[in-house]
Amino acid sequence: MEFRGVGLTYPGPPPVEALRPCELVVRQGEFLAVVGPSGSGKSTFLNVVGLLDAPTEGTYLLDGIDTAALRDGDRTALRGRRIGFVFQAFHLLPHRSATENVMLAMVYAAVPRAERRARARDVLDRVGLAHRADALPARLSGGERQRVAIARALAARPSLLLCDEPTGNLDSGNAETVLALLGALHASGMTVVVITHDHEVAARAQRTVAIRDGVLTEQPRPERERTL
Numbered sequence: 001m002e003f004r005g006v007g008l009t010y011p012g013p014p015p016v017e018a019l020r021p022c023e024l025v026v027r028q029g030e031f032l033a034v035v036g037p038s039g040s041g042k043s044t045f046l047n048v049v050g051l052l053d054a055p056t057e058g059t060y061l062l063d064g065i066d067t068a069a070l071r072d073g074d075r076t077a078l079r080g081r082r083i084g085f086v087f088q089a090f091h092l093l094p095h096r097s098a099t100e101n102v103m104l105a106m107v108y109a110a111v112p113r114a115e116r117r118a119r120a121r122d123v124l125d126r127v128g129l130a131h132r133a134d135a136l137p138a139r140l141s142g143g144e145r146q147r148v149a150i151a152r153a154l155a156a157r158p159s160l161l162l163c164d165e166p167t168g169n170l171d172s173g174n175a176e177t178v179l180a181l182l183g184a185l186h187a188s189g190m191t192v193v194v195i196t197h198d199h200e201v202a203a204r205a206q207r208t209v210a211i212r213d214g215v216l217t218e219q220p221r222p223e224r225e226r227t228l
């Protein structure tokens with residue numbers, strides 16, 4: 001993904017310059033962490049990257065496609081095919097099994113009906129939950145629920161995985177499993193962007209950008225990594 005002078009001002013009144021015009025390139029297979037205090041513009045940034053909000057300034061290219069030129073239906077289709085979302089709250093349907101939760105997401109991602117169940121089993125296996133495929137969310141731990149949400153995000157085979165505080169609702173043990181999974185996905189070639197308050201998460205990323213008052217700046221990598 002590439003931002004060229006991308007910014008977003010909420011119209012208000014009063015207008016809020018939530019993301020000041022910025023430049024950023026994230027290449028395929030990178031793992032980027034986004035850090036910053038509450039209200040600094042992290043979710044705004046993620047919503048723009050994820051095609052949920054259109055920037056009010058600049059040019060956003062995703063896989064070489066100029067997203068500003070897209071009509072609403074095409075934006076939605078591009079989002080469904082290329083982007084997987086993981087949020088702090090897992091947003092699972094309570095009366096549906098893990099498999100069904102994953103399958104439902106594929107309805108919107110235009111995966112053929114006949115393929116959905118097999119693919120759901122496949123991604124649940126990938127997140128280490130094959131043995132819990134028929135469980136309802138209430139019977140799963142927080143970490144397992146988030147792994148179902150990650151499986152759901154992976155089902156459409158996105159090129160970009162966007163996570164907004166994915167460990168924010170988890171105790172440290174469960175956070176660790178989710179983090180290890182994100183690391184494994186990155187190792188297998190997935191492009192991962194994670195918003196986080198958690199230094200453990202940021203420490204795993206290859207790159208970190210900080211946002212403060214809507215201003216995005218890349219953080220230098222720690223010395224120990226550069227010398228390795």
Ligand code: ADP
Binds near residue numbers: 011036
């Ligand atoms: P973060 O995720 O870092 O906590 P946000 O991106 O949610 O920050 O918000 C950045 C700023 O934009 C905040 O000042 C917030 O109040 C404001 N904001 C967020 N969403 C809207 C909106 N829909 N309309 C107006 N202002 C908003």
Ligand code: MG
Binds near residue numbers: 042
């Ligand atoms: Mg936020």
